[in-house]
Amino acid sequence: MKISLFSQAAYRQLPGDFEQRHRSCVSTPYSLTSPEHVYDSYRDYLDELMHAARMGFDGLSVTEHGQSSYDMVPNPNLIASALAYATEAEGLEVAIYPLGRSLGKTREPLRVAEEYAMIDVISGGRLVAGFPIGLSYDASMNNGVPPIDMRRQFDENLSLIVRAWTDPDPFPWNGTYSKYQAVNIWPRPLQQPRPAVFMPGSGTPRTMRFTLEQDFGFNYFGWFGQRVTGQRVFGRFWELAESLGFEANPYRAGFMQTIAVAETDAKARRDYAPHLEYFFRKGLGSIPAEYMDLPGATDINGVRALVKDPGDLGIFATLKSATFDDLVEYGSVVIGSPETVRDTLVEFCRENRVGNILAMLGFGSLPRHLVEQNITLFATEVAPALRGIWADSGFEHHWWPERLGGRPRHQPLDRGSTVA
């Protein structure tokens, strides 16, 4: 099992009635912030990531959200770059894992190829490259990509990036969404022929199938209530893998879970409950539902399926007013003593064949000393029980850097070309 810290740079001092008055993205008034609190969020965020690296986490994961108060990170690669150098300088063997640059959003795909190559070089070959399609509001409202073009732009950008990394010769790129006279990036990634790629998905079969066929890892985020969505989504993933003839290697699958550990169940509730409510109500819960899926972003058949059966959305629609008890009941958070958390996660990972955990241990308004407590307790009391779950499964981790114990394999690539 590979265990990464999943971290976001939330603004932590939003007013109590924020969710009644504001959205958490696109139009959130910046006048709600103060410069020192923005600075503190960033400083703590980076320090917490470094703390996790020193505590022996396998990876450090960061995400991209433009114009958002719940994750003030319009480009995760700037963070990843700082982490790549700092961990290299300290000799910390940890993956640098942006989850990462959204290819449905970016209008400069070659810059993404270059940034990832630079991070791989700076870190000495420790990059795991995340490529999300992206959030609908972020790609379309924040960056002007027509929703109906988002998925197609993702596909084209990914083809270009993989080719830019792997083609030894300069090539012209006559794409629909970008055109380049001669692509010949310097540097190329250190990992040859390319770093491992993970793609997050919300549960649509099309994305799952794509990750399998491209031999990418698949990430699923459990915020909408892992107890109601987890088995649906992973069940679908493994059924699809089987039907397409792919081995059920658990290391293909990554799972992001908000987790809160304290010495006892009661203390966990005392320490974390208000900050969890802050995170879910003022963060995800304050994104208007329509911003998550603007018209055209989801295929017409996908919209029909979602109207008929909204089960994959879990408790998303009620997050704005979710109570701590709701969040625990539906599994949006796994919380408690080390033993409670351990038991829940071990069972979930075994049942769903999860080989990569992305542990979100800082959330919402949680202050630094509690994030560090959470990281320390998770690393020392929970992680050891997870680490060996798949050790005897006979599977190898093909989606992790070789320098960090992975066994990358590279099937012939579907290398993009704009030549018909």
Next chain:
Amino acid sequence: MTGVREEQLTVLDGTVTFSVAIVGEGPALMYLHPAGGLEFDSFIEDLATRYTVYAPRFPGTDPNAPYEIHKLPTLLDALLAYEELVRALGITRPVLVGQSFGGMLAAELAALFPGVPSAVVLLDPIGLWREDLPIANWTTLPMEELAALLFHDLDCEGARAMTELPDDPDAVADIVANLTWALGCTAKFVWPIPDTGLVRRLHRIVAPTLIVWGEQDRLIPVGYADEFSSRIRRSRVLIVPDCGHIPQVERPDVVIPQVGAFLSEVATQV
């Protein structure tokens, strides 16, 4: 609506197929529907008593062929497709009537191909942009809010007919999916701001043009009526009182006779 027949016509060297609803009898009139897709109303019914109404579904908005939209990379491709469609239908000098998004298409076609239309009717068209006259991005709104923006009086007969949903959940799923996809298809060329440079082309329109605007249009403010008319030489403006963004549905009592009078008048001039 009775008497409607559907035809499939292929344009752009066989790459794009239009579904065209055809109804009525008389001289040719092409009706270009708004962003949400083609719906029949009493206005079209009235036109069909005097014209052969050709109502092409914007590529992608026919639920039977949702991916036609992907074959049109740019607005120019879409406009060329419509011009070819006019020829493929074998009609000459049709009247062009367009509502909202369709109004922009009608204006674009009339500007790009000034010889194509014999007359133009624009009903609260999109296509121009002034920062001091803000236009809500209708594709980012929840359906209830969108409906409230479209009508001055949400209780009017037209509004109720448009926003009514059937009881059958499968039918609702189809309606929501089709409407959502139609909004996505039509947003492709006007995202994120519905200004593709039409302001620089409007002067090319030579056909007599009627610009109809709901006085209380909360989606595209009525101030845009003058922006259009000041750039189109043979144009006049009809402001419809107590009326929102869809005048032919909210105030057919005003729009049907006034548009009828305009079309009769210009017919005698040709």
